Amino acid sequence: MARHPEIPDKAIIQAGKELEELGKTPNPGAIRAHLGYRGGLIRIKSVWNSFVQQREQKLIPETQAELTFDALPESYAENAGELMKKLNAALEQLILEAYQHSRKVFEKRMQDIEHSERLRLQEWTDAEQQADKSISRLEDEVNDLQKELTSLADQNAKLLIENAEFRGRLAILDERFASEGKVKQVGETV
Template structure:
């Protein structure tokens, strides 16, 4: 019986990394094509979880690589950092003030436009997932129907063979009966001739 092909998390991640190493964009459809099947929803979940885990590992490695600075350099760095932070704070406040002066309607329109595009993309992605899963189910159903038809065909062939045997047996029986009928007709003719001779002999006696 045909079934939708499922792959392990390791196989899905390895397929994504191969696509990534070739400089191509990795998405559930590309991984599915690389593997030759699988549920797009499941592939998406596994790949996104892998990306999050990889980011966490990279962050931890970055923390481990931090070098402790000498006291003088550290103090100077912290002093400069405070100055820069103060400047950044002023710049941020000024930027915020300018941003607040922008048209809220225009900002809202831009946000709504991007949200609509995101929603449209997510809807298209879900439709594609459902279409692939439906295709896999229909393929499985067709394979099941094919297996059923093959089994019925084999059964019909067996029954046909049996019927052919019965027909041959009947034809042989009919042939035998025709031979017997021919012999009976011959006997009846012989009996008629004999009866005629007897009648002639009785009339002459």
């Protein structure tokens, strides 16, 4: 009984295709490295070469006789020419319709993007205006507080001056009462 291969054919072919997509040459060593160094080189080479051979085969085999379009009977050539014209016209129409459809889709997407960006811009503008209003209000409050601070500083200065005057008067009165008290004490003792 034969042993099953470690790596299936599909995995080998897939690894080779991936290497081609990466722009690398899919030789057996590169494929084996891409598969994590699993599988035998001879089997990988065999599977990959048969895949490449099948891929390169023409779908319609070449005929041995040299047959050209001009060598066809006239009715076949006319029918084939008419068919090619119809196919060409249908292909042109299909291309034009595809272009028009893609243009409509593009314009619709652009309108949607433009609309959403306008909404975002309006939101930012509104937010900026609200921020400006808040800043103006806060600046007004700061100015009012600054005025109040200045007023309170002036009041404090006046109160300090008045306080100093009162202290001076009290000191004078204390000296008077102290000297009068000494005189009374001296008079009472005499």
